Amino acid sequence: xSPKKILxxxxxxxxxxxxxxxxxxxxxxxxxxxxxxxxxxxxxxFLHNFPGRTHTLAPTGKARFIENLAKGRPVFDFETxxxxxxxxxxxxxxYRPDVVIGDFRISLSASARRQQVPYAxxxxxxxxxxxxxxxIVPDLPxxxxxxxxxxxxxxxxxxxxxxxxxxxxxxxxxxxxxxPSLGSDLRRIYSDADLVLFSDAAEIYDVSNxxxxxxxxxxxxxSPDVPLPSWWSALKPExxxxxxxxxSSGDSRHLAPLIKRLATLxxxxxxxxxGNVDLPPSENIFTADYLPGHxxxxxxxxxxxxxxxxxxxxxxxVGVPVLGIPGNLDQYLNMxxxxxxxxxxxLRNRALNGPAPIEAVRRLLYEPGFKLAAGRVADxxxxxxxxxxxxxxxxxxxxxxxxNPRRHIPQP
Numbered sequence: 001x002s003p004k005k006i007l008x009x010x011x012x013x014x015x016x017x018x019x020x021x022x023x024x025x026x027x028x029x030x031x032x033x034x035x036x037x038x039x040x041x042x043x044x045x046f047l048h049n050f051p052g053r054t055h056t057l058a059p060t061g062k063a064r065f066i067e068n069l070a071k072g073r074p075v076f077d078f079e080t081x082x083x084x085x086x087x088x089x090x091x092x093x094x095y096r097p098d099v100v101i102g103d104f105r106i107s108l109s110a111s112a113r114r115q116q117v118p119y120a121x122x123x124x125x126x127x128x129x130x131x132x133x134x135x136i137v138p139d140l141p142x143x144x145x146x147x148x149x150x151x152x153x154x155x156x157x158x159x160x161x162x163x164x165x166x167x168x169x170x171x172x173x174x175x176x177x178x179x180p181s182l183g184s185d186l187r188r189i190y191s192d193a194d195l196v197l198f199s200d201a202a203e204i205y206d207v208s209n210x211x212x213x214x215x216x217x218x219x220x221x222x223s224p225d226v227p228l229p230s231w232w233s234a235l236k237p238e239x240x241x242x243x244x245x246x247x248s249s250g251d252s253r254h255l256a257p258l259i260k261r262l263a264t265l266x267x268x269x270x271x272x273x274x275g276n277v278d279l280p281p282s283e284n285i286f287t288a289d290y291l292p293g294h295x296x297x298x299x300x301x302x303x304x305x306x307x308x309x310x311x312x313x314x315x316x317x318v319g320v321p322v323l324g325i326p327g328n329l330d331q332y333l334n335m336x337x338x339x340x341x342x343x344x345x346x347l348r349n350r351a352l353n354g355p356a357p358i359e360a361v362r363r364l365l366y367e368p369g370f371k372l373a374a375g376r377v378a379d380x381x382x383x384x385x386x387x388x389x390x391x392x393x394x395x396x397x398x399x400x401x402x403x404n405p406r407r408h409i410p411q412p
Contacts, residue, residue: 001395003032007055007097009088011105013065013075013249015274019222020122020199023104025052027387036095049225053096056089057090069328072140074166081173085111091118099398101197106170109192110177118397121193122220124309125200126333129187130211131138134298135159139349148348160184195397199226199309199392203380204337215393218384219313223293231286235299236268239284240365243300243315245272245293246325247308252353254325258304259285261357269364270296294318302364304357307331307346312338319378321370323360325349342373393410 088111308326
């Protein structure tokens, strides 16, 4: 691909939506492109070593996003999306990129089209309308009162209407700008772009051919650019290492009780708390706010996480089984496919107060099938040259736009 001016917009309501565009921005900068990465001021501490240009966005409203997610409400309302779109248009008009790449910046579905800038989105394949995953009821309030079985039955009945409800703010934004509705399937909201970049391996989804206008570019590994802590050299090679992190979107209330239970095993625990909880010091518990996760995962025997794709992919890339403790639908969708590979197990938050976490970690440690399955996934991941696949996908969009079946830029 000839050198391009490329703008990446990280809608950093969680670290995942910062890490993926930051990693891709690094690849593109190294390939000689003129790269700008836009992220909110909340992410400034993670960008100090990024070699390209950065642009500071207004805060994305992380706390409100997490609250809406937990309560099953639309994650953004119309006014919020309109504010994002207005900021997008100023950004696009200022930089005039050849292509804009967004990660969960769904307002670009409208703003990039109005500015007539080719638009690519980074997402996971389980949000593709072309797949049919099992939609497992997330940890909504009704699960606490009605139990999983009844809640799943009600969720299956209500999901189409719930998806339609979640689509309304985005469709209202598009109507406001004279653009057609995206319908009532939430997956279309999350995957509408001229080019869709799946940060996944197609083999995990049993997909032989990507749908038109979509590219599997492989898992996008990213870790905070932080040094190893001083206690790293004190880790004992003879003891299994369990890496525990609930990420930036996990429920921090569950972290301390989870650590207390896992500490009863003959293991050492390495915990990344994201600064959300203080854990008491212990001989075999090692904590930090943030860690270079790829290095910790490579040394771990099991990774315990919130079930999100960045940490689970980080573990599977080095052949380490995963215990996922998801809360929201995105995390449950990811763990559905992790479990299908045989490389992981899923627990609900409500199970953390019993023996289930200990039993699950024991299984992942001592039943060889999980390690073997994780190794098979690692073999698949190694076949993905993400920088090359990214360049190939973007070239199809920017150098040959007429050949892209999804390329459609309505006039404002």
